[in-house]
Amino acid sequence: MNMKTKYKSWILKGILSLAVLFGASACTEDHFDVLTNQGQAGSTIWENLQATPGLDSLCMILQRTPVMKSLTDNKSTASYANLLNQTQSLTFWAPLDGTYNAKHYLDLLDQADAAETESERLALRYRVGREFIQNHLARFNYESNKGLQEVFLMNSKVSDYDAANKLFNNIPLVAGFETIPSSNGALHILNGRSPFFQNIKEMLESNYTPLSQLVADYEKVEFDENNSVQGAMNTEGQMEYVDSIYSSANSFLNATRARIADEDSVYIGIVPSTQTAWDNVYGKVSSLYKYADSYWYGWSDENKEFLYKNANAKTFDTDSLTNYNALQEIMKGMFISASTLGGVDLDSATLIHNAIYADSLRSVNDVIYYNTNKGGANPLIADVQPTRASNGYVFELEEFDVDPTYIWADKKEYSMSSDWNISKTDNCAYPKGELVTLTTDNRNDSIAGDVEQNKYRRFQVYGRNVTLRICIKLQNVLSTKYRLKAVMAPNYIRSNDIQYESDGITEKEVVSRFTANVYYDNDTRVNATQATIEVLQDSVREYVIFDELNFDRCYANLPNGANSFAYLQIEVAPRLQNSTRMFGLNNNALNIVKVILEPIHEDEEEK
Known part of the structure; x- marks a missing residue:
């Protein structure tokens, strides 16, 4: 079956639900090609099963298996034999004895009868019903004179019924017993068992160690009092329910956001x-x-x-x-x-x-x-x-x-277009720097390179002989190794920031250097060696500030209220006129576009 057919199934399900609601029958006996005179159209599916040779083991299984609405349904007394004898519209594809391991299912029912706990007994019976009987049983008649059809089985699985080629889920129908019309639907005899495939949720619940145990540990089943059908009070004054409804939830599986129990998803x-x-x-x-x-x-x-x-x-x-x-x-x-x-x-x-x-x-x-x-x-x-x-x-x-x-470790970018990413500054003209938006009117066209969103933050020193200090939040950092970069723009990228010599024509030379350190929340340093960076004044560039930072603590997904972070501290030393020191001429501002943390991959470390 093509996986694409599953996406269409909800449409037909809606139509079928309406048919049930209004008591409509999917089709009548006139729609069937009667390929054999076996059985009687006036008999129920169950009666025709009993009358058809080679189905004794199947009949035993049907008689012994209760129809359960859920894994916890301990009220059911009706068997599948009873269901197939009722005046409902059903289609049953019955595997012929000897073409499958009937003993396996009879043994499971024996184990259920001998089970010491109710939960074990219910689980075994539910398994036989869901994985075997319901895997061959559908509500409504499915016409035998059509081509390929999608069949929605009672266990919510979707199978192919190819009436023209006499195949059900690629299992051939038995010659002479392809269709036995019945008063409550149709019976088809199969030359083998239709394979049962678990949905992905069922696989997670049972097939893997230790994942399946984790799924079970997080499963919560709760009694749904509002939707359960009340009966009468018992002798202890407690309500007895005729039909008990339970709902389940699993926070572990909810993390996937995938509908892995949905048969219509792929x-x-x-x-x-x-x-x-x-x-x-x-x-x-x-x-x-x-x-x-x-x-x-x-x-x-x-x-x-x-x-x-x-x-x-x-x-x-x-x-x-x-x-x-x-x-x-x-x-x-x-x-x-x-x-x-x-x-x-x-x-x-x-x-x-x-x-x-x-x-x-x-x-x-x-x-x-x-x-x-x-x-x-x-x-x-x-x-x-x-x-x-x-x-x-x-x-x-x-x-x-x-x-x-x-x-699981994403690259993190901290844009300076948001002052949220600035924790504090010292000796800065603006408390969190000045947000600059470049336009055609103020952009210095002699500066090469693009500025993301045409926005950056300018940190201008305020005061004489003071150190400009900028602290940038590094939020949601994981406990792993990162490379820290920054995109910087030259001091003169905005034309009105250009400073001129006394002649009013010659631009003053700019020397823009800073030191950098990274700190944890408690002011202890992450990096072993301080970084010193010079910002080139000809173009917008990306600078590697630290080639490797090893964070030994995580800041992501902290408990509610614990809004903590590491931070990058940048310092620009005082402007010293006519000095040959490294922190010298016009070293009075920094233009930062964004700060980047890139996770370092294991294969990079090996090089």
């Missing part, structure tokens, strides 16, 4: 399927979220400092926060929508090919897997045979040896 999953793979990716991602024991926080522009520091600094359970953020980030990157891989009109082979050879894969929650082998197969998934799910494919990784900085 996803590509990249999943750590083994303990080794999980340990690998968890170790990599958690290394980005290492927190300090305490943080200064509560920045005050008025006081030019953190209000809560030293003994009043913020403390919290750092291990729990590391674990929480690592889990969230791993899950955010787990699923890619098929719509991002070339559209919905793709067959399965093309979809998988596009995933393997894409330059990058963007998850539903905007985590990007870059292909480090650009133009070729992505090394992360190239050698992995994807496992089919009912709503997509999963690349099950036995190892997850990736550089986390390519996936």
Whole structure:
């Protein structure tokens, strides 16, 4: 089945729901080609099952399996045999005895009968119903004289029924038993079991260690009193419910923002399927979220400092926060929508090919897997045979040896167009610098290079023999290595900032130099050696201030209220007239466009 057909299914589902609402029948017996005289049109599907040879084991399974609305439905007493005997409109594709392992399902039912706990008993019976019986059963008649049709099964799976070629989900119908018209629908006999494919959520719940346990740990099932049907009070004065409804939620899976239980969606999953793979990716991602024991926080522009520091600094359970953020980030990157891989009109082979050879894969929650082998197969998934799910494919990784900085550590840019990125200045003409917008009227055309958005911030020294100090917030930094850069503009890029000699024609020489250091929130220095940078005056340029900064603490996703940050401190020494010192002539201003933090990748460190 083409994955594209799933995107159309919600339309038909809506039509079918209306048919149920108004009591309409999908079709009548007149629509069927009767290819055999087996069975009787006046008999129910169940009666025809009993009358058809070679279905004894199937009938036993149907009689022993209760119709359950959910995994926790302990009220049901009706079996699937009862359901197939009712006056509902149904279609059942019945696998012939001997073409599948009926003993497997009978054994599961035996285990259910012998189960010591109710939850185990319900789970086993629900599994037989959902994975086997409902996988062959649909509400409404599906006409036998049409071509290829999409069938919406009772377990919400979508299968193909090719009546013309006598195939159901590529399983052939038994000759002479292709269609047995029944009073409550139609019965088709299959030469084999239709394969059951879990949806991706079901795979996560059961197939992987330790991921499946984590999914279970975060699953919350709550009784829905408002939607449950009340019965009568019991002898203890407690309400007994005729129909109990439960709702479930999972904050762990919610982080994906992917509807992985939806049979009408199509996803590509990249999943750590083994303990080794999980340990690998968890170790990599958690290394980005290492927190300090305490943080200064509560920045005050008025006081030019953190209000809560030293003994009043913020403390919290750092291990729990590391674990929480690592889990969230791993899950955010787990699923890619098929719509991002070339559209919905793709067959399965093309979809998988596009995933393997894409330059990058963007998850539903905007985590990007870059292909480090650009133009070729992505090394992360190239050698992995994807496992089919009912709503997509999963690349099950036995190892997850990736550089986390390519996936979970973004480049950070702090634009000087926003004064929010300035924590404080000392001895500056404007408290947070002057925001300058370049126009055709004030742009000095002799200066080469472009200024992003034509905006920069000018920091002009105020006072004599004082040091201009600029502190720029470095927010949401992860605990990893970064390269720090800044885009700077020459002092004379705005024409009215040009200074002239006494002749009024010759521009005064500008020497623009500064020193830089990076500090944590508690004023301890990150870098080992101070940087000294000279800003060239002929063009707008990007300068590497620190080739490597190793942050040992994370500032991203701190607890609510703990608004803390590291900062870049830039200093311009006093203007000294007629001096040959390094900080000399007209060294009185800096024009900063933006500051950049680039994560340093592991392969860069190896060079």
